[in-house]
Each structure stands twice: as C-alpha cells, then as structure tokens.
Amino acid sequence: MGLALNKIDKHWDNNRSLNQHMNDLKRKVMELNGVKEDIDSRMKAELQPRKKLKTEVQIxxxxxxxxxxxxxxxxxxxxxxxxxxxxxxxxxVLKRTREVGELIQQGKFEEDLVVDNPQWIGQVLSTTRLSGEGTKACMEEIWKCLMDDEVGKIGVWGMGGVGKTSIMKLINNQLLQEREKFDIVIWITVSKEMSIAKLQKDMASKIGVSFCGDEDEITRAGMLLEALSRKRRSVIILDDLWQEVPLDKVGIPEQSTGSKLVLTTRSFDVCRKMSCRAIKVKPLVEGESWKLFSEKVGRGILNIPEVEPIAKKIVECCAGLPLGVITVASCMKDIDDLYEWRNALKELSDRKKSVNGLEEEVFQQLRFSYDRLKDPKLQHCFLSCALYPEDWEIEERELVQLWIAEGLVEEMDSRQEEFDRGRAIMNRLLNNCLLEDFSKWGDRRQVKMHDLVRDMALHITSEKPRFFVKAGMGLREPPNVQEWSEDLEKVSLMWNRKLEFLYPLEMSPPKCPMLTTLLLSGCDIQSIPEGFFSHTDGLKVLDLSFNLIESLPNSISNLKNLTALLLGNCRRLKYVRSLSNLRALKELDLLGIAIKEVPQGMQNLSSLKFLKLYSWNIDEIPNGIFPRPSCLQVLEVHQALIGGKEVAELKKLEYFEGRFYDFHNFDMYVHAFHVREEPHGYLIIVGERGRHGEIYSSKTIVLRVGSVYPNQIMLPRHIEELIVCDSSFESHEEEYPIFSRFFLTSLRNFPFLKILYISNVKYTKRLFSPNCVPPNLEQLKVSDCNQLEEIIASEERGREIIASEERGRVTMKFCLPRLKKMTLCSLPELKSICSVDAVMICESLEFLAIEYCWKLGRMPFKLPQVEPSSPLKVAIRPKPMELCESIEWADPDFKSFLIPKLIRWM
Structure with missing residues (x-):
C-alpha cells in the first residue's frame, strides 16, 4: 500500500513539474533550431560545386x-x-530534453561543414565562340603541349584583347573531360594587383586548404605544396599574369611528369623568366576580322550601299583584336545612317590617346565605345562599375540601386520604373561590350567588367571625374592624407577585410567637399573617429555595410545631402543616433544590426523611399515612426511585428516584408489595397515567428495563426504563394473543407496562386471542395496534418468536372493543367486524394512524392501520353512495391510507367 502511495505521489509531483519540463524542452528546441539556422547559413556559403556535405553534418x-x-x-x-x-x-519530456541538448552540443561544428567531392576535378567556365584559322591552330598547339609529358610549363602570350583568356576557357572545359589523365584542373585569375598572399588564398580555396589566418607566407606555401603534391596529375592555369611569379613562394610545386602549369600574359618576358614553352596568340588576319565583324554587326546593315567600304576601314582600325572588333561592331549594330558610319570612322581614325600598361590600339577601341555613349549620365553609370573590385561579379540589382542612390537614374513615380530605367542602361552597356553578362541566379543577373575595360575606366577617373579606387586589394593600411585629395568625387575601399580603421588618428579628418560616394563595405572597420565626416558635406552615398562598428560618429549628422545610408549586416552596431538632420535621406538599410530600439527622428525623413529595418533585438515596430504623408516604396521589417494600419497608410508602397500579429491587422492591410494597386511584391507572415521553408514567389502570405474561425481569412487579389502552417481550424463542422469555409473568397478566384503549402494543420479532414481548387496551381505540398483524410472532398461536383458514363457510373475529372509538383508527406489518416471514381488530369506533372501516407488506397492520376522517357520523377515511401500492389489505380498505364521508376528511387 505504501509503495503504491509513493508511486501516486511521484506521479502527482511529475504532473506538477511537467509544465516546467515542457517549457525547458521548448526553449531547448528553439535553441536547437537556432543552431540549425546558423548551420544552414554556413552551408549556403560553403557548399560550392566542388564540395559535398560531410556525412556527420548530414546525419x-x-x-x-x-x-x-x-x-x-x-x-x-x-x-x-x-x-x-x-x-x-x-x-x-526529460529524455527528449537531454536528446535535444546533446544535438545542440553536436551541432557546434568547429571545422568546415563540407569536404571535397571526389567526382569534381574543375570548374566549367562560360565561353565564347572563336573565329579564325590562326586561333584554331593556336588551340591545337596548346593542347598538344598539354598532352606531351615532356612539357611542364606553357606560356600563352599576346597583346591585350587578342583572345588569350577566351582560348584558355575553352581549353579548361576540354580538360575537364580528361578524367583519366588529370586529377584536378585549377583556374586562377591573377590580375594586375597580384600579391603572394592573394594568390595563396585563391589557390587554397580551389584545392580545399583552410588557413587559420595567422600563418606567414612560408607556412602557407608549405601547406599548399603538400596539398598539391598529393594531386600528382594537376593542371594549374594562371590567367592574366603581369609579372613573374615565384612558384616556390606561393607553394606551387615544380611541374613533374603528368602535371602542367599554363599561364596567360601580355609579356613574352614573363614566359621566358618562368621557363615556359611560349605560344603566341596572334591578331586575326584581315579576312577573319571582317568575318567576325560581319557576324556581330549583321549582314543586313552591310548590304546598304556605301556602308561596306567604310565598315572595312573601321575593321582595319581594330588591328585584328577580337575584343576591339566585337566592341566596335556592337556599337554600330543596327545603325543604317551613312553619315553615322562616316563620323564613326573619323572618330576612330583621329583617336590618339593611350593608357599606361595598355596597347594603344586596344584603348582606342574601348574609349571609342565609351565616348559613343554620349549621354553623360550613361557614362557616369559605366564609370561607377569600376568602383567594384577587379573581376567582381556585380549583382545587377545592387548596381542599379547604387545608380539610383547617386542620382544617375532620374527620379520617377515608382521604384519599379527607376529599376526598369536602370536595367535599360545596363543593357546599353552590355550591348556596347562595356560590361559582360556573367551569370544568372534565377531572375537575378550578374555582370562583370573586362579587366581592360576597367583599366580604361580607372584611367578616365584619374583625371575628371576624380575617383580613388582600391577595392578588394587586401589593404591593411588606410589611404594617407595626400590620397584624400580635395577634388575626389568617389572613393571605394570596399572588401579590404583587414583594413579595420580608416585613417591614422594623428591625421586630420579628410577634406573632400566634392565627395559624393564613399563605399567602405566589408572592411571589418571597428570604429570611425568622431570628426571623420566633418568636411564631406556633399556626401550622398555612404556604404558601411558588413563592418564591425558598434556606433556611428556624431559627424554623420552633418551629412545633410546624404541620400543613402547603408549599414546592413553591421552585426555589432548597437546604437544609431537620431536621424532627424538627414532630411534628404531616401534609402536606409538597417538590416541585421544589433540595435534595441528604432532610431529617433525617423518621422522627419519625409524623402525616405527605401527602408530595411530589422534587428533580432526588436520584436515590434512602434506606431507613428513614419512621416505623414510617406514616400516609402520599399519596407522590409522581416519577422518584426508591425501594425496593419501603419502599412495601409503607406500609399506608395511597392514591396513589403513584415509580420502582423493577427487577422485584424492583416485585414486592414488587405482592405487598403482593394481600393488601390497592391504592391509588386510582398512576404507577409500572420501570427507567430517561425521557419516557413524557402520562398519561391514574389507575392507570398504565410499564415501561422493558431486558431482560425470560419470566414476569417481574406487574401490579396494577386497572391502567388500561400503557406498555411502550425494552425488549427476551429469549427463544429470538421467535415467541411477548410478552403471553402474559412476563406472569405474561394481559392478558385485567385488566378495567380501558383504555390500552396499546408503543414501541421489540426482539426482538418478535408482541404478543398471540388469547385475550390486553384485553377493555375503549379505546386502543392501537404505535410504533417494528422487528421487529414481527403485532399479534394467528394460531397459535391464543381469546376472542370466532366461527366462520362462508364459501366453505368459517372467519372469526374479534375483538370490541373499546370500542376508540376505535388508532395503528400506524413498524412497518416489520408484515404483519398480525390473522390472515388474521380481522376486527376495533370498534363504538366514533373514530380510526385507520396511519403508515409499509410492508408492511401487509390491513385487518381491520369497522365496523357506518359512515355518511358518521361522526365516525371516519383517517390513513394515506405515500401513502395508492396503499396503499389495493394493500391487501386485510376490509370493502369500510369502504374506500368511508375513501377520501373520506383525501383530506381528505392
């Protein structure tokens, strides 16, 4: 009896302490997911094409x-x-708390998260098609040397713009097919500002060697030498070498049998000093130049009487250099006015200027293209590109944003119009070969400046307009007092990671009254002296992002002409003083800083158009911080709470990212944009903070609201992506589909809705009624809904249902013509995807995953013209073969197609 009472007492003690244990577990889980977020961020940075995730990290x-x-x-x-x-x-609960604690400790990975991928031997590079028999012969000679074990070093040399790099890019890609002959192919772009330290760093990143940061050059050389010696059959390509490189000091081993060193240079002396087999890339002969020019300018233009002889004389001025030919041809493309052709020839023939370090012929072509822009604003936009480091991949949106901030793009009614204008400017520069279209990531374009073009731009800005550019050069010491000259208009020291301070304390503050742009991002600057900005009254753009500053100097208040203040990712920045005096400010970036309260004086910034305001220490944005009326076009507060009325009153808003606590605030936002045009983009969370997976659309709503009641949810008209998670739909009629009863408007009335993601939704047995399915849905994912029984309810007919008699029964057909991806995961009560005897016609389906849906008894999919070679991928887990045998198939042909696919997926 006493033992039983003891157990009962222990049970009541456990019951009383359970809530405390559960709170401990909740805190631990939040900490664990915070660690996971940090790991995810590190993965994005480290998971390069030649790397793969460590097994321990994956586990x-x-x-x-x-x-x-x-x-x-x-x-x-x-x-x-x-x-x-x-x-x-x-x-x-205690057991789970211990497990979570152990995972937190295990997740503190001190070393890299990735290792080398043994299947990767080198990076594929973008290439251009080359012309001419001479070029072809040159490539064949280089390849012959690479295949010859007796030749260890090859020097490819020739004048600037002749095509050395283009040839070697093609060779690089061809070498990647020689897996049996070479273990690794390493491409390093050296550039003019070469240093042993930079070359070592670049080499280390390519072969997976990690430096701690405190090694000297000799130690680093030893580490590289050891790593490269293990890769006995290597090809190292050093592109754009301007001077002899002491290989032993870098850590590059002398080439042994099977290993190769290839360099490109403008100097034969570099080839000779480095004991290379020299191969000269010669300019194109006259016929080859004319053929290349004709391809680029278009044969239609050359058919105009009297144009062809002028064009041939222009080609002669290009001295057989492919870069010059392409540049001038792009400049004259689609010009059919004979007078313009004659004027172009005169301009090109009269050009007498040259640049130190550049061949006169090349500079003439490049300067010619620059001058023909004619519009001073276009020319200034081009020159601003030189503010970035050499060989820098510049994101288009970032560059256009700089142009807007500098006033190089005229002010328009909307930010979208300004970006459209900026993109048009960029296309003009690309079409004139002054920028290169480097790569794309989704719809985000990146551009680069050819190093010769950048040299030409820096030469122009050494006089007027006057720039001072030492970006990405590994500076440790700041510019001296003479370099801060009074005629400077733009200064860029960006991405000098070891700079740490801007000028010696004994130096008086710089006097640069003409300075309009100061770019200091990524320099690890720890503090800025109080008087630094005392004599820079004309400053418009100040970029201090990605630095280690904890506060801003008082002299920033003097910058009454400042239009852009960029402080994003200054993670130690704890205090931003009043902004009241910065009344010209149009762009303010306070993303990812450590402030605990919103800076004072925001309501005085009547010109502010662009605001990123997010600190992990700020959970809520106070009411009344925006000026009235407001010019705000872009507002990003991320997962900080903001009032719906505050956002609704921003009548010029074009992009919004933030969080509303409840539907009341959300409704105020939605109602506001029913009477005027809604923003071009938004990411809105309603409810609690939390992770919601990757966002794929520009107009996304995330509902994480706990309890939801009938007819409570109103959505924006042009919504593209809807995420519903961690919610419960409260109703006495649980049988009723949630997307019919709880949304004020049927989802079929949202023609732009493409992505729907439902996760961890409680008290829900059905999602859609037949007439409620979004008509243009492209992706549907439903997961972790423990009571869900049907995706499309069976109690009524609706949209796109076609009746046909088959053996006395009516077959309903649900047509989802654009559905590409469907995932059903961890739905233990799911019995059907749609009603009995119904079929789903999904002509565009590319991916189907059904995982851990134990009670699913029928596959309703009918896929017209499914071929064995179809790209459709299917995953069914667990025990797919047993499930396939027990399941009913609406389309036997689909089953026949599916079973071979499942075997490969197991």
Whole structure:
C-alpha cells in the first residue's frame, strides 16, 4: 500500500513539474533550431560545386528533423492526455530534453561543414565562340603541349584583347573531360594587383586548404605544396599574369611528369623568366576580322550601299583584336545612317590617346565605345562599375540601386520604373561590350567588367571625374592624407577585410567637399573617429555595410545631402543616433544590426523611399515612426511585428516584408489595397515567428495563426504563394473543407496562386471542395496534418468536372493543367486524394512524392501520353512495391510507367 502511495505521489509531483519540463524542452528546441539556422547559413556559403556535405553534418541535420517531429508528436500526446495521465509523460519530456541538448552540443561544428567531392576535378567556365584559322591552330598547339609529358610549363602570350583568356576557357572545359589523365584542373585569375598572399588564398580555396589566418607566407606555401603534391596529375592555369611569379613562394610545386602549369600574359618576358614553352596568340588576319565583324554587326546593315567600304576601314582600325572588333561592331549594330558610319570612322581614325600598361590600339577601341555613349549620365553609370573590385561579379540589382542612390537614374513615380530605367542602361552597356553578362541566379543577373575595360575606366577617373579606387586589394593600411585629395568625387575601399580603421588618428579628418560616394563595405572597420565626416558635406552615398562598428560618429549628422545610408549586416552596431538632420535621406538599410530600439527622428525623413529595418533585438515596430504623408516604396521589417494600419497608410508602397500579429491587422492591410494597386511584391507572415521553408514567389502570405474561425481569412487579389502552417481550424463542422469555409473568397478566384503549402494543420479532414481548387496551381505540398483524410472532398461536383458514363457510373475529372509538383508527406489518416471514381488530369506533372501516407488506397492520376522517357520523377515511401500492389489505380498505364521508376528511387 505504501509503495503504491509513493508511486501516486511521484506521479502527482511529475504532473506538477511537467509544465516546467515542457517549457525547458521548448526553449531547448528553439535553441536547437537556432543552431540549425546558423548551420544552414554556413552551408549556403560553403557548399560550392566542388564540395559535398560531410556525412556527420548530414546525419546531424536528419537527427534534428527527426527530433523536431518526435517532439511535435510528444506535445500532441500530452495535449490529448487527461489530468490524471499527463504526469506519466514527464520521463519522456526529460529524455527528449537531454536528446535535444546533446544535438545542440553536436551541432557546434568547429571545422568546415563540407569536404571535397571526389567526382569534381574543375570548374566549367562560360565561353565564347572563336573565329579564325590562326586561333584554331593556336588551340591545337596548346593542347598538344598539354598532352606531351615532356612539357611542364606553357606560356600563352599576346597583346591585350587578342583572345588569350577566351582560348584558355575553352581549353579548361576540354580538360575537364580528361578524367583519366588529370586529377584536378585549377583556374586562377591573377590580375594586375597580384600579391603572394592573394594568390595563396585563391589557390587554397580551389584545392580545399583552410588557413587559420595567422600563418606567414612560408607556412602557407608549405601547406599548399603538400596539398598539391598529393594531386600528382594537376593542371594549374594562371590567367592574366603581369609579372613573374615565384612558384616556390606561393607553394606551387615544380611541374613533374603528368602535371602542367599554363599561364596567360601580355609579356613574352614573363614566359621566358618562368621557363615556359611560349605560344603566341596572334591578331586575326584581315579576312577573319571582317568575318567576325560581319557576324556581330549583321549582314543586313552591310548590304546598304556605301556602308561596306567604310565598315572595312573601321575593321582595319581594330588591328585584328577580337575584343576591339566585337566592341566596335556592337556599337554600330543596327545603325543604317551613312553619315553615322562616316563620323564613326573619323572618330576612330583621329583617336590618339593611350593608357599606361595598355596597347594603344586596344584603348582606342574601348574609349571609342565609351565616348559613343554620349549621354553623360550613361557614362557616369559605366564609370561607377569600376568602383567594384577587379573581376567582381556585380549583382545587377545592387548596381542599379547604387545608380539610383547617386542620382544617375532620374527620379520617377515608382521604384519599379527607376529599376526598369536602370536595367535599360545596363543593357546599353552590355550591348556596347562595356560590361559582360556573367551569370544568372534565377531572375537575378550578374555582370562583370573586362579587366581592360576597367583599366580604361580607372584611367578616365584619374583625371575628371576624380575617383580613388582600391577595392578588394587586401589593404591593411588606410589611404594617407595626400590620397584624400580635395577634388575626389568617389572613393571605394570596399572588401579590404583587414583594413579595420580608416585613417591614422594623428591625421586630420579628410577634406573632400566634392565627395559624393564613399563605399567602405566589408572592411571589418571597428570604429570611425568622431570628426571623420566633418568636411564631406556633399556626401550622398555612404556604404558601411558588413563592418564591425558598434556606433556611428556624431559627424554623420552633418551629412545633410546624404541620400543613402547603408549599414546592413553591421552585426555589432548597437546604437544609431537620431536621424532627424538627414532630411534628404531616401534609402536606409538597417538590416541585421544589433540595435534595441528604432532610431529617433525617423518621422522627419519625409524623402525616405527605401527602408530595411530589422534587428533580432526588436520584436515590434512602434506606431507613428513614419512621416505623414510617406514616400516609402520599399519596407522590409522581416519577422518584426508591425501594425496593419501603419502599412495601409503607406500609399506608395511597392514591396513589403513584415509580420502582423493577427487577422485584424492583416485585414486592414488587405482592405487598403482593394481600393488601390497592391504592391509588386510582398512576404507577409500572420501570427507567430517561425521557419516557413524557402520562398519561391514574389507575392507570398504565410499564415501561422493558431486558431482560425470560419470566414476569417481574406487574401490579396494577386497572391502567388500561400503557406498555411502550425494552425488549427476551429469549427463544429470538421467535415467541411477548410478552403471553402474559412476563406472569405474561394481559392478558385485567385488566378495567380501558383504555390500552396499546408503543414501541421489540426482539426482538418478535408482541404478543398471540388469547385475550390486553384485553377493555375503549379505546386502543392501537404505535410504533417494528422487528421487529414481527403485532399479534394467528394460531397459535391464543381469546376472542370466532366461527366462520362462508364459501366453505368459517372467519372469526374479534375483538370490541373499546370500542376508540376505535388508532395503528400506524413498524412497518416489520408484515404483519398480525390473522390472515388474521380481522376486527376495533370498534363504538366514533373514530380510526385507520396511519403508515409499509410492508408492511401487509390491513385487518381491520369497522365496523357506518359512515355518511358518521361522526365516525371516519383517517390513513394515506405515500401513502395508492396503499396503499389495493394493500391487501386485510376490509370493502369500510369502504374506500368511508375513501377520501373520506383525501383530506381528505392
């Protein structure tokens, strides 16, 4: 009896302490997911094409996902327990807390998260098609030397613009096919500002060597030498070498049998001093130059009488240099006015200027293209590109934003119009070969400046307009007092990671009254002297992002002409003084800083158009911080709470990212844009903070609101992506589909809705009624809804249902013509995707995943013209073969197609 009483007492003690244990577990899980977020960020930075995730990291990530799921299920079990039985879960909660604590410790990976991918031997490079028999012969000679074990070093040399780099890019890609002959192919762009340290760093990143940061050059050379010696059959390509490189000081081993060193240079002496087999790339002969020019300018133009002889004389001025030919041809493309052709020839023939370090012929072509821009604003936009480091991949949006801030793009009614104008300027520069279209990431374009073009731009800005550019050069010492000259208009020291301070303390503040742009991002600057900005009254653009400053100097208040203040990712910045005096400010970036309250004086910034305001220490944006009326076009506060009325009153808003606490605030936002044009883009969270996966659309709503009641949700008209997660739909009629009863407007009335993601939604048995499915849906993912039984309910007919008699029964057909991806995961009660005897016609389906849906009894999909070679990918887990045998198939042909695919997926 006493033992039984002891157990009961222990149980009641457990019950009383359970809430505390559960709170401990919740805090631990939040900490664990915070660690996971940090790991995800590191992965994005480290997971390059030649790398793969370490097995231990992959296992840890899987354990985190599994543990999150188990904790969620434990919470559900406890929630379903009675008061009498809740205490029995105390041990389970303690066990999970210990497991989460262990995962937190395991997740503190001190070393890199990735290792070398053994299948990767080098990076494929973008190439251009080359012309001419001479070029072809040159490539064949280089390849012959590479295949010859007796030749260890090859020097490819020739004048600037002749095509050395283009040839070697093609050779590089061809070498990647020689896996049996070479272990690794390494491409390093050296550039004019070469240093042993930079070359060592670039080499280390290519072969996976990690420096701690405190090694000297000799130690680094030894580390590289050791790593490269293990890769006995290597090809190292050093592009754009301007002087002899002491290989032993860098850590590059002398070439042994099977290993090769290739360099490109403008100097034969470099080839000779480095004991290379020299191969000269010669200019194009006259016929080859004319053929290349004709291809680029268009034969239609050359058919105009009297144009062809003028064009041939212009080609002669290009001295057989492919860069010059392409540059001038692009400049004259689609020009059919004979007078313009004659004037172009005169301009080109009269050009007498030259640049130190550049061949006169090349400079003439490049300067010719620059001068023909004619519009001074276009020319200034081009010159601003030289503010970035050499060989820098410049994101188009960032560059256009700089042009807007500098006033080089005229002010328009909307930011979208300004960006459209900026993109048009960029296309003009690209079409004139003054910029190169380097790469794309989704819809985000990146551009680069050819190093010769950048040299020409820097030569122009050495006189007027006057620039001082030492970007990305590894500076440790700041510019001296003479370099801060009074006629400077723009200064860029960006991405000098070891700079740490701007000028010696004994130096008086710089006197640069004409300075309009100062770019200091990524320099690890720790502090800025109080008087630094005392004599820079004309400053318009100040970029201090990615630095280590904790506060700003008082002299920033003097910058009454400042239009852009960029402080993003200054993670130690704890205090931003009043901004009241900066009344010209149009762009303010306070993203990812450490301030605890919104800076004072925001309401005085009547010109402000662009605001990023997010600190992890600020959970809520106070009311009344914006000027009235407001010019704000872009507002990003991320997951900080903001009032719906505050946002609704921003009548010029074009992009918004933020969080509303409840539907009341969300409704105020939505109602405001029912009477005027809604923003071009938004990411809005309604409810609690939390992770919501990757966002794929520019107009996204995330609902994470706890309890939802009938007819409560109103959505913007042009929504593209809807995420509903961690919510419960409260109704006495649980059988009713949630997307019919809880949304004020049927989802079929949202023609732009493409992506729908439902996760961890409670008290829901059905999602859609037949007439409610979004007509243009492209992606549907439903996961972790423990009570869900049907995706499309069966109680009524609706849109796109075609009746046909088959053996006395009516077959309903749901047509989802644009559906590309469908995922159903962890739906233990799911019995059907759509009603019995119905089929889903999905002509565009590319991916289908059905995982852990134990009770699913029927596959309703009908895919017209499914061929064995179809790109459709299918995953069914677990035990797909057993499930396939027990399941009913609406389309036997689909089953026949599917089974071979499943074998490959197992």
């Amino acid at each position: 840890w990530l899987e354990n985190v996902e599994r543990t999150n799921g188990e904790v969620q299920k434990l919470n559900e079990r406890i929630g379903e327990s009675s008061t009498l039985t809740r205490g029995f879960h105390a041990d389970d």
